[in-house]
Amino acid sequence: MPAARGFTTDEHVQVAVISGPTAVGKGTVVAALSRLHPELVVSRSVTTRPPRPGERDGVEYDFVDDPTFDELVAADGLLEWATVHNTHRYGTPRRPVEEAVAAGRTVVLEIDLQGARQVRTSYPQARQVFLAPPSWQELVRRLVGRGTETPEQQERRLRTARVELASADEFDAVVVNDTVPGTVDALVTLLGL
Ligand code: 5GP
Numbered sequence: 001m002p003a004a005r006g007f008t009t010d011e012h013v014q015v016a017v018i019s020g021p022t023a024v025g026k027g028t029v030v031a032a033l034s035r036l037h038p039e040l041v042v043s044r045s046v047t048t049r050p051p052r053p054g055e056r057d058g059v060e061y062d063f064v065d066d067p068t069f070d071e072l073v074a075a076d077g078l079l080e081w082a083t084v085h086n087t088h089r090y091g092t093p094r095r096p097v098e099e100a101v102a103a104g105r106t107v108v109l110e111i112d113l114q115g116a117r118q119v120r121t122s123y124p125q126a127r128q129v130f131l132a133p134p135s136w137q138e139l140v141r142r143l144v145g146r147g148t149e150t151p152e153q154q155e156r157r158l159r160t161a162r163v164e165l166a167s168a169d170e171f172d173a174v175v176v177n178d179t180v181p182g183t184v185d186a187l188v189t190l191l192g193l
Pocket residue numbers: 020021022026045046049080081082084090091092110111112113114115116
């Protein structure tokens with residue numbers, strides 16, 4: 001059982017934030033959690049980042065251009081948004097989250113640290129979980145191993161990761177993502193699923 005400050009598992013969780021540094025495995029863990037608990041609503045973000053090979057618009061993300069993102073921000077259509085790794089913008093569409101919460105569902109947001117901080121203001125009752133790597137060396141190995149970033153992009157992401165790791169204490173709980181099943185188990189407990 002991971003450290004879980006301030007958690008009670010008997011209350012319904014409306015919004016769960018899963019955050020953590022680059023390449024820690026947030027996407028893999030959230031996908032496995034959602035397979036196990038299909039009743040969860042996993043929020044789909046909008047991003048100005050171009051799709052990676054194999055990514056599809058409307059599946060992993062809604063891929064949008066800068067003017068479209070500007071319009072979403074201006075219309076207050078995003079619950080939170082951030083420029084991640086000093087490059088592209090990512091945001092959580094507000095309406096699907098509000099609708100799912102109103103319908104009594106649990107919404108999962110897989111977002112970066114800046115976004116997690118904003119959600120702390122807009123949804124103070126959100127349950128905030130930080131996924132940490134087993135070690136710095138393992139984080140580097142996972143980032144380099146997935147081979148989706150250039151060496152410069154890897155450098156930039158690792159710089160951000162150092163800062164992000166230092167903020168784990170802001171979260172309600174920290175789960176070390178050693179193995180996917182172990183992490184999913186911990187999340188099931190923390191989210192009272
Ligand atoms: P990637 O480019 O690898 O898909 O994602 C880069 C980072 O952006 C990850 O840390 C991911 O959690 C974060 N991210 C994805 N969607 C959102 C979002 O809607 N808001 C924020 N703040 N961060 C996001």
